[in-house]
Amino acid sequence: MHNNPDVIVIGAGVIGASVAWHLAALGARNVLVLERGQIGNGTSSQSSGILRTHYSVIENVALARRSWSAFKDFAAYVGDEDAAAGLVPCGYLIAAPEGPKLEPLRAALAAQQASGIPVELLTPQQAAERLPICRFDDAALIGFEPEAGFADATLVATSFARAARRRGVRILEGVAVQGLLRDEHGRVTGVDTPQGRFHAGVVVSAQNIWATELARWTGIATPVKPERHSVLALEGPEAYTYQMPVYKDLGSPGMLYCRSYGGRQMLVSEGTVGETLAEPDNEQGDIPMDYVAEVGAQAAERFPSYETAGLASSWTGVYDVTPDWNPVLGRVPEVPGLVVAFGFSGHGFKLSPAVGRVLAQEALGMPTDVSLAPYALERFRTGQLLTGSYGSGAVS
Ligand SMILES: Cc1cc2nc3c(=O)[nH]c(=O)nc-3n(C[C@H](O)[C@H](O)[C@H](O)COP(=O)(O)OP(=O)(O)OC[C@H]3O[C@@H](n4cnc5c(N)ncnc54)[C@H](O)[C@@H]3O)c2cc1C
Structure with missing residues:
Protein backbone atom coordinates (compact mmCIF):
# COMPACT_ATOMS: atom_id res chain seq x y z
CA MET A 1 0.00 0.00 0.00
CA SER A 67 13.94 31.93 -15.67
CA TRP A 68 17.09 34.04 -16.07
CA SER A 69 16.40 35.59 -12.66
CA ALA A 70 16.35 32.08 -11.21
CA PHE A 71 19.54 30.94 -12.97
CA LYS A 72 21.42 34.09 -11.94
CA ASP A 73 21.41 33.05 -8.31
CA PHE A 74 20.26 29.49 -8.49
CA ALA A 75 21.27 28.33 -5.01
CA ALA A 76 19.32 31.20 -3.47
CA TYR A 77 16.37 30.56 -5.78
CA VAL A 78 15.97 26.96 -4.64
CA GLY A 79 17.07 27.76 -1.09
CA ASP A 80 19.76 25.09 -1.12
CA GLU A 81 23.40 26.08 -0.80
CA ASP A 82 24.45 22.84 -2.50
CA ALA A 83 22.51 23.70 -5.66
CA ALA A 84 24.35 24.94 -8.75
CA ALA A 85 23.45 25.79 -12.33
CA GLY A 86 27.01 26.05 -13.68
CA LEU A 87 26.16 29.48 -15.06
CA VAL A 88 28.61 31.29 -17.35
CA PRO A 89 27.04 34.76 -17.70
CA CYS A 90 28.91 35.71 -20.89
CA GLY A 91 26.04 37.41 -22.73
CA TYR A 92 24.44 36.61 -26.10
CA LEU A 93 25.32 38.19 -29.39
CA ILE A 94 23.04 37.78 -32.40
CA ALA A 95 23.75 39.11 -35.89
CA ALA A 96 22.07 39.15 -39.28
CA PRO A 97 23.34 40.32 -42.66
CA GLU A 98 21.09 42.01 -45.24
CA GLY A 99 18.42 39.49 -46.18
CA PRO A 100 15.31 37.71 -44.88
CA LYS A 101 16.40 37.48 -41.22
CA LEU A 102 17.16 41.19 -40.84
CA GLU A 103 13.67 42.55 -40.21
CA PRO A 104 12.64 39.69 -37.87
CA LEU A 105 15.81 40.40 -35.84
CA ARG A 106 15.08 44.13 -35.75
CA ALA A 107 11.51 43.45 -34.57
CA ALA A 108 12.58 40.92 -31.92
CA LEU A 109 15.24 43.26 -30.49
CA ALA A 110 12.74 46.13 -30.37
CA ALA A 111 10.17 43.91 -28.62
CA GLN A 112 12.78 42.88 -26.04
CA GLN A 113 13.71 46.50 -25.39
CA ALA A 114 10.03 47.42 -25.12
CA SER A 115 9.61 44.81 -22.40
CA GLY A 116 12.49 46.34 -20.45
CA ILE A 117 15.20 43.79 -21.24
CA PRO A 118 18.66 45.29 -21.52
CA VAL A 119 19.65 44.90 -25.19
CA GLU A 120 22.40 46.85 -26.90
CA LEU A 121 22.81 47.41 -30.62
CA LEU A 122 26.49 47.04 -31.51
CA THR A 123 28.59 48.21 -34.41
CA PRO A 124 30.76 45.53 -36.05
CA GLN A 125 33.77 47.02 -34.22
CA GLN A 126 32.03 46.84 -30.84
CA ALA A 127 30.97 43.27 -31.56
CA ALA A 128 34.54 42.34 -32.49
CA GLU A 129 35.74 43.72 -29.15
CA ARG A 130 33.49 41.23 -27.39
CA LEU A 131 34.16 38.32 -29.74
CA PRO A 132 37.52 39.02 -31.38
CA ILE A 133 37.81 35.57 -33.01
CA CYS A 134 34.72 36.30 -35.17
CA ARG A 135 34.25 38.50 -38.26
CA PHE A 136 31.29 40.88 -38.47
CA ASP A 137 32.10 42.76 -41.70
CA ASP A 138 28.83 41.73 -43.41
CA ALA A 139 26.57 42.20 -40.36
CA ALA A 140 23.69 44.63 -40.99
CA LEU A 141 22.36 44.40 -37.42
CA ILE A 142 23.95 43.10 -34.23
CA GLY A 143 22.17 42.76 -30.91
CA PHE A 144 23.86 42.05 -27.59
CA GLU A 145 22.03 40.81 -24.55
CA PRO A 146 24.26 41.11 -21.44
CA GLU A 147 21.91 39.09 -19.20
CA ALA A 148 22.45 35.78 -20.98
CA GLY A 149 24.99 32.98 -21.26
CA PHE A 150 24.88 29.26 -20.70
CA ALA A 151 24.56 26.76 -17.88
CA ASP A 152 24.53 23.02 -17.24
CA LYS A 225 8.27 14.26 -33.07
CA PRO A 226 11.78 13.30 -32.00
CA GLU A 227 14.41 15.14 -34.00
CA ARG A 228 18.09 14.34 -33.66
CA HIS A 229 20.67 17.13 -33.75
CA SER A 230 24.45 17.01 -33.66
CA VAL A 231 26.69 19.12 -31.47
CA LEU A 232 30.40 19.56 -32.21
CA ALA A 233 33.26 20.80 -30.04
CA LEU A 234 36.00 22.31 -32.18
CA GLU A 235 39.56 22.99 -31.06
CA GLY A 236 40.87 26.00 -32.99
CA PRO A 237 44.12 27.95 -32.79
CA GLU A 238 42.39 30.78 -30.87
CA ALA A 239 40.53 30.01 -27.66
CA TYR A 240 36.78 30.65 -27.35
CA THR A 241 37.00 31.81 -23.73
CA TYR A 242 34.32 32.06 -21.05
CA GLN A 243 34.47 35.86 -21.37
CA MET A 244 33.32 35.67 -25.01
CA PRO A 245 29.56 35.76 -25.59
CA VAL A 246 27.37 33.06 -27.07
CA TYR A 247 27.04 33.85 -30.78
CA LYS A 248 24.00 33.30 -32.98
CA ASP A 249 24.69 33.63 -36.68
CA LEU A 250 21.42 34.23 -38.51
CA GLY A 251 23.37 34.62 -41.76
CA SER A 252 24.78 31.08 -41.93
CA PRO A 253 22.86 28.36 -43.82
CA GLY A 254 22.51 26.37 -40.58
CA MET A 255 21.70 29.43 -38.41
CA LEU A 256 24.65 28.31 -36.28
CA TYR A 257 24.94 28.89 -32.58
CA CYS A 258 28.37 28.88 -30.93
CA ARG A 259 29.68 29.20 -27.39
CA SER A 260 32.72 28.46 -25.30
CA TYR A 261 33.19 24.85 -24.34
CA GLY A 262 35.40 24.34 -21.31
CA GLY A 263 36.82 27.87 -21.66
CA ARG A 264 38.93 26.85 -24.69
CA GLN A 265 37.00 25.04 -27.40
CA MET A 266 33.98 26.14 -29.44
CA LEU A 267 30.69 24.31 -29.07
CA VAL A 268 28.81 24.68 -32.35
CA SER A 269 25.54 23.35 -33.68
CA GLU A 270 22.94 24.15 -36.30
CA GLY A 271 19.74 25.91 -35.25
CA THR A 272 17.68 24.49 -38.10
CA VAL A 273 15.80 21.21 -38.58
CA GLY A 274 17.45 17.89 -37.71
CA GLU A 275 16.87 14.21 -38.49
CA THR A 276 13.38 12.95 -37.61
CA LEU A 277 13.48 9.61 -35.79
CA ALA A 278 10.82 6.95 -36.27
CA GLU A 279 10.61 6.31 -32.51
CA PRO A 280 11.44 8.41 -29.45
CA ASP A 281 14.95 7.43 -28.44
CA ASN A 282 17.84 9.54 -27.15
CA GLU A 283 20.62 7.01 -27.79
CA GLN A 284 23.67 8.43 -29.54
CA GLY A 285 23.45 8.52 -33.34
CA ASP A 286 26.14 8.61 -36.03
CA ILE A 287 27.58 11.95 -37.07
CA PRO A 288 28.86 11.54 -40.65
CA MET A 289 32.25 13.13 -41.36
CA ASP A 290 30.65 15.00 -44.30
CA TYR A 291 28.38 16.72 -41.80
CA VAL A 292 31.32 17.63 -39.54
CA ALA A 293 33.12 19.10 -42.57
CA GLU A 294 30.06 21.08 -43.61
CA VAL A 295 29.38 22.60 -40.17
CA GLY A 296 33.12 23.15 -39.71
CA ALA A 297 33.17 25.09 -42.98
CA GLN A 298 30.23 27.24 -41.87
CA ALA A 299 32.01 27.97 -38.57
CA ALA A 300 35.25 28.85 -40.39
CA GLU A 301 33.32 31.27 -42.60
CA ARG A 302 32.63 33.31 -39.43
CA PHE A 303 35.67 32.41 -37.32
CA PRO A 304 38.50 32.55 -39.89
CA SER A 305 41.16 30.91 -37.72
CA TYR A 306 38.88 27.87 -37.31
CA GLU A 307 39.75 26.95 -40.90
CA THR A 308 42.41 24.76 -39.29
CA ALA A 309 40.27 23.65 -36.30
CA GLY A 310 40.01 19.99 -35.38
CA LEU A 311 37.05 18.04 -34.00
CA ALA A 312 37.62 17.58 -30.27
CA SER A 313 34.35 15.80 -29.45
CA SER A 314 30.79 15.47 -30.64
CA TRP A 315 27.45 14.10 -29.53
CA THR A 316 23.87 13.90 -30.65
CA GLY A 317 20.78 15.04 -28.79
CA VAL A 318 17.09 14.77 -29.50
CA TYR A 319 14.60 17.64 -29.60
CA ASP A 320 10.87 17.20 -28.92
CA VAL A 321 9.60 19.22 -31.87
CA THR A 322 6.03 20.47 -32.30
CA PRO A 323 4.64 21.88 -35.57
C1 LIG B 1 21.36 18.87 -28.56
C2 LIG B 1 20.46 19.73 -27.74
C3 LIG B 1 20.80 21.06 -27.54
C4 LIG B 1 19.95 21.89 -26.79
N1 LIG B 1 20.34 23.16 -26.54
C5 LIG B 1 19.54 23.97 -25.79
C6 LIG B 1 19.96 25.28 -25.47
O1 LIG B 1 21.04 25.72 -25.88
N2 LIG B 1 19.15 26.04 -24.70
C7 LIG B 1 17.93 25.59 -24.26
O2 LIG B 1 17.20 26.34 -23.61
N3 LIG B 1 17.51 24.34 -24.53
C8 LIG B 1 18.30 23.53 -25.28
N4 LIG B 1 17.91 22.25 -25.56
C9 LIG B 1 16.59 21.81 -25.10
C10 LIG B 1 16.56 21.46 -23.64
O3 LIG B 1 17.74 20.81 -23.27
C11 LIG B 1 15.32 20.59 -23.41
O4 LIG B 1 14.16 21.29 -23.82
C12 LIG B 1 15.17 20.18 -21.95
O5 LIG B 1 16.36 19.66 -21.41
C13 LIG B 1 14.07 19.14 -21.88
O6 LIG B 1 13.86 18.75 -20.57
P1 LIG B 1 12.71 17.71 -20.26
O7 LIG B 1 12.65 17.57 -18.79
O8 LIG B 1 11.46 18.10 -21.01
O9 LIG B 1 13.16 16.37 -21.00
P2 LIG B 1 14.10 15.16 -20.59
O10 LIG B 1 15.37 15.61 -19.99
O11 LIG B 1 14.19 14.29 -21.80
O12 LIG B 1 13.27 14.43 -19.46
C14 LIG B 1 12.14 13.63 -19.71
C15 LIG B 1 12.23 12.49 -18.74
O13 LIG B 1 11.00 11.77 -18.73
C16 LIG B 1 11.30 10.43 -18.50
N5 LIG B 1 10.15 9.63 -18.95
C17 LIG B 1 9.55 9.66 -20.16
N6 LIG B 1 8.52 8.80 -20.21
C18 LIG B 1 8.45 8.22 -18.99
C19 LIG B 1 7.60 7.24 -18.42
N7 LIG B 1 6.62 6.66 -19.14
N8 LIG B 1 7.79 6.87 -17.13
C20 LIG B 1 8.79 7.44 -16.39
N9 LIG B 1 9.65 8.35 -16.90
C21 LIG B 1 9.48 8.75 -18.17
C22 LIG B 1 12.56 10.19 -19.32
O14 LIG B 1 13.26 9.04 -18.89
C23 LIG B 1 13.32 11.49 -19.12
O15 LIG B 1 14.28 11.43 -18.09
C24 LIG B 1 18.73 21.38 -26.28
C25 LIG B 1 18.40 20.03 -26.47
C26 LIG B 1 19.26 19.22 -27.18
C27 LIG B 1 18.89 17.78 -27.35
Missing part, protein backbone atom coordinates in the same frame (compact mmCIF):
# COMPACT_ATOMS: atom_id res chain seq x y z
CA HIS A 2 1.51 3.33 -1.10
CA ASN A 3 0.85 6.71 0.52
CA ASN A 4 -1.29 8.56 -1.98
CA PRO A 5 0.44 11.67 -3.28
CA ASP A 6 -1.50 14.81 -4.24
CA VAL A 7 0.44 15.19 -7.46
CA ILE A 8 2.47 12.70 -9.51
CA VAL A 9 5.09 14.02 -11.93
CA ILE A 10 6.18 11.71 -14.76
CA GLY A 11 9.80 12.36 -15.78
CA ALA A 12 12.73 13.96 -13.96
CA GLY A 13 14.48 15.99 -16.63
CA VAL A 14 14.93 19.73 -16.05
CA ILE A 15 11.21 20.24 -16.56
CA GLY A 16 9.90 17.48 -14.28
CA ALA A 17 12.47 18.26 -11.58
CA SER A 18 11.57 21.96 -11.75
CA VAL A 19 7.84 21.19 -11.54
CA ALA A 20 8.49 18.97 -8.50
CA TRP A 21 10.53 21.61 -6.68
CA HIS A 22 8.00 24.34 -7.43
CA LEU A 23 5.12 22.14 -6.26
CA ALA A 24 6.86 21.72 -2.92
CA ALA A 25 7.80 25.40 -2.76
CA LEU A 26 4.17 26.38 -3.38
CA GLY A 27 3.08 24.24 -0.48
CA ALA A 28 2.08 20.87 -1.98
CA ARG A 29 2.53 18.36 0.84
CA ASN A 30 2.68 15.14 -1.07
CA VAL A 31 4.50 14.99 -4.37
CA LEU A 32 5.82 11.88 -6.13
CA VAL A 33 8.12 11.90 -9.16
CA LEU A 34 8.48 8.75 -11.25
CA GLU A 35 11.46 8.56 -13.59
CA ARG A 36 12.07 5.60 -15.91
CA GLY A 37 15.84 6.16 -16.02
CA GLN A 38 17.81 8.50 -13.82
CA ILE A 39 17.35 12.16 -12.90
CA GLY A 40 18.52 14.41 -15.73
CA ASN A 41 19.62 11.54 -17.92
CA GLY A 42 17.08 12.04 -20.70
CA THR A 43 17.48 14.67 -23.36
CA SER A 44 18.49 17.24 -20.71
CA SER A 45 21.90 15.57 -20.52
CA GLN A 46 22.46 16.41 -24.22
CA SER A 47 21.64 20.12 -24.00
CA SER A 48 23.87 22.97 -25.18
CA GLY A 49 22.54 24.90 -22.21
CA ILE A 50 22.22 28.35 -23.79
CA LEU A 51 20.22 30.92 -21.83
CA ARG A 52 18.83 34.02 -23.53
CA THR A 53 15.64 36.01 -23.57
CA HIS A 54 15.89 36.66 -27.31
CA TYR A 55 12.77 35.27 -28.97
CA SER A 56 10.58 36.45 -31.81
CA VAL A 57 7.64 34.80 -30.03
CA ILE A 58 6.92 37.35 -27.32
CA GLU A 59 5.17 34.84 -25.01
CA ASN A 60 8.50 33.05 -24.59
CA VAL A 61 10.28 36.24 -23.53
CA ALA A 62 8.29 36.42 -20.30
CA LEU A 63 9.14 32.81 -19.39
CA ALA A 64 12.81 33.21 -20.37
CA ARG A 65 13.17 36.40 -18.41
CA ARG A 66 11.71 34.96 -15.21
CA ALA A 153 21.18 21.29 -17.66
CA THR A 154 22.17 18.09 -15.86
CA LEU A 155 23.31 20.11 -12.84
CA VAL A 156 20.08 22.09 -12.86
CA ALA A 157 17.94 18.93 -13.03
CA THR A 158 19.85 17.21 -10.24
CA SER A 159 19.90 20.40 -8.13
CA PHE A 160 16.15 20.92 -8.51
CA ALA A 161 15.64 17.26 -7.62
CA ARG A 162 17.81 17.36 -4.51
CA ALA A 163 16.23 20.58 -3.32
CA ALA A 164 12.80 19.03 -3.96
CA ARG A 165 13.76 15.95 -1.92
CA ARG A 166 14.88 18.20 0.90
CA ARG A 167 11.39 19.66 0.86
CA GLY A 168 9.86 16.22 1.15
CA VAL A 169 9.23 15.27 -2.49
CA ARG A 170 9.64 11.53 -3.20
CA ILE A 171 11.54 10.78 -6.40
CA LEU A 172 11.72 7.19 -7.58
CA GLU A 173 14.18 6.33 -10.33
CA GLY A 174 13.90 3.22 -12.47
CA VAL A 175 10.08 3.35 -12.45
CA ALA A 176 8.40 3.51 -15.87
CA VAL A 177 4.83 4.73 -16.03
CA GLN A 178 2.94 2.48 -18.42
CA GLY A 179 -0.53 3.94 -18.28
CA LEU A 180 -2.88 6.44 -16.64
CA LEU A 181 -5.60 5.33 -14.23
CA ARG A 182 -8.95 7.04 -14.84
CA ASP A 183 -12.37 6.96 -13.21
CA GLU A 184 -15.72 6.45 -14.95
CA HIS A 185 -15.80 10.17 -15.93
CA GLY A 186 -12.39 9.96 -17.57
CA ARG A 187 -10.71 11.85 -14.72
CA VAL A 188 -7.11 10.87 -13.98
CA THR A 189 -6.75 9.09 -10.65
CA GLY A 190 -3.14 7.93 -10.87
CA VAL A 191 -0.65 5.92 -12.88
CA ASP A 192 0.19 2.29 -13.48
CA THR A 193 3.76 1.00 -13.30
CA PRO A 194 5.41 -2.44 -13.16
CA GLN A 195 6.11 -1.65 -9.46
CA GLY A 196 2.42 -1.09 -8.78
CA ARG A 197 -0.28 1.56 -9.02
CA PHE A 198 0.12 5.06 -7.60
CA HIS A 199 -2.97 7.20 -6.99
CA ALA A 200 -3.17 11.00 -7.16
CA GLY A 201 -5.68 13.67 -8.10
CA VAL A 202 -3.32 15.35 -10.57
CA VAL A 203 -0.68 13.91 -12.89
CA VAL A 204 1.88 16.15 -14.57
CA SER A 205 3.56 14.64 -17.63
CA ALA A 206 7.04 16.04 -18.30
CA GLN A 207 8.01 13.27 -20.70
CA ASN A 208 9.60 15.22 -23.55
CA ILE A 209 9.92 13.03 -26.70
CA TRP A 210 8.18 10.21 -24.88
CA ALA A 211 5.00 12.32 -24.57
CA THR A 212 3.75 10.28 -27.52
CA GLU A 213 2.99 7.62 -24.88
CA LEU A 214 0.21 9.93 -23.70
CA ALA A 215 -1.48 9.53 -27.07
CA ARG A 216 -1.42 5.75 -26.62
CA TRP A 217 -2.79 6.04 -23.08
CA THR A 218 -5.53 8.61 -23.78
CA GLY A 219 -6.23 8.59 -27.53
CA ILE A 220 -5.51 12.35 -27.60
CA ALA A 221 -2.98 13.31 -30.27
CA THR A 222 0.31 14.71 -28.98
CA PRO A 223 1.86 16.50 -31.95
CA VAL A 224 5.53 16.03 -31.16
CA ASP A 324 5.31 25.49 -34.43
CA TRP A 325 8.54 24.77 -32.53
CA ASN A 326 7.01 25.84 -29.23
CA PRO A 327 5.92 23.81 -26.21
CA VAL A 328 2.52 22.57 -25.16
CA LEU A 329 1.87 23.59 -21.55
CA GLY A 330 -1.16 23.11 -19.35
CA ARG A 331 -4.27 21.03 -18.91
CA VAL A 332 -5.77 18.74 -21.51
CA PRO A 333 -9.53 19.48 -21.39
CA GLU A 334 -10.55 15.96 -22.48
CA VAL A 335 -8.54 14.38 -19.65
CA PRO A 336 -9.34 16.15 -16.36
CA GLY A 337 -6.50 15.93 -13.86
CA LEU A 338 -3.78 15.74 -16.51
CA VAL A 339 -1.27 18.60 -16.95
CA VAL A 340 1.30 18.32 -19.74
CA ALA A 341 4.61 19.91 -20.70
CA PHE A 342 6.19 18.70 -23.93
CA GLY A 343 7.46 19.95 -27.26
CA PHE A 344 10.22 22.28 -26.09
CA SER A 345 11.70 22.00 -29.58
CA GLY A 346 15.32 22.48 -28.53
CA HIS A 347 14.85 25.54 -26.32
CA GLY A 348 13.32 24.26 -23.07
CA PHE A 349 16.28 24.52 -20.71
CA LYS A 350 16.28 28.33 -20.63
CA LEU A 351 12.56 28.25 -19.78
CA SER A 352 12.70 25.47 -17.20
CA PRO A 353 12.48 27.41 -13.90
CA ALA A 354 9.50 29.55 -14.99
CA VAL A 355 7.79 26.65 -16.76
CA GLY A 356 8.14 24.52 -13.62
CA ARG A 357 6.53 27.25 -11.57
CA VAL A 358 3.58 27.93 -13.88
CA LEU A 359 2.88 24.22 -14.26
CA ALA A 360 3.02 23.72 -10.51
CA GLN A 361 0.60 26.64 -10.12
CA GLU A 362 -1.70 25.11 -12.75
CA ALA A 363 -1.53 21.67 -11.10
CA LEU A 364 -2.47 23.20 -7.72
CA GLY A 365 -5.32 25.25 -9.20
CA MET A 366 -3.59 28.58 -8.57
CA PRO A 367 -3.44 31.53 -10.98
CA THR A 368 -0.36 31.23 -13.19
CA ASP A 369 2.35 33.94 -13.37
CA VAL A 370 2.16 33.84 -17.16
CA SER A 371 -0.93 32.85 -19.14
CA LEU A 372 -0.80 29.30 -20.44
CA ALA A 373 -3.51 29.96 -23.03
CA PRO A 374 -1.10 30.58 -25.92
CA TYR A 375 0.61 27.24 -25.17
CA ALA A 376 -2.59 25.17 -25.19
CA LEU A 377 -2.70 21.88 -27.08
CA GLU A 378 -5.87 23.12 -28.83
CA ARG A 379 -3.83 25.61 -30.85
CA PHE A 380 -2.96 22.87 -33.32
CA ARG A 381 -6.69 22.41 -33.96
CA THR A 382 -7.66 26.10 -33.95
CA GLY A 383 -4.63 27.18 -35.98
CA GLN A 384 -3.51 29.85 -33.47
CA LEU A 385 0.09 28.75 -33.71
CA LEU A 386 3.07 30.28 -31.92
CA THR A 387 5.22 30.36 -35.03
CA GLY A 388 8.38 32.47 -34.74
CA SER A 389 9.49 34.85 -37.46
CA TYR A 390 12.87 33.16 -38.08
CA GLY A 391 11.27 30.09 -39.70
CA SER A 392 11.64 26.52 -38.44
CA GLY A 393 14.28 26.18 -35.76
CA ALA A 394 14.95 26.44 -32.08
CA VAL A 395 15.55 30.21 -32.01
CA SER A 396 11.77 30.60 -32.29
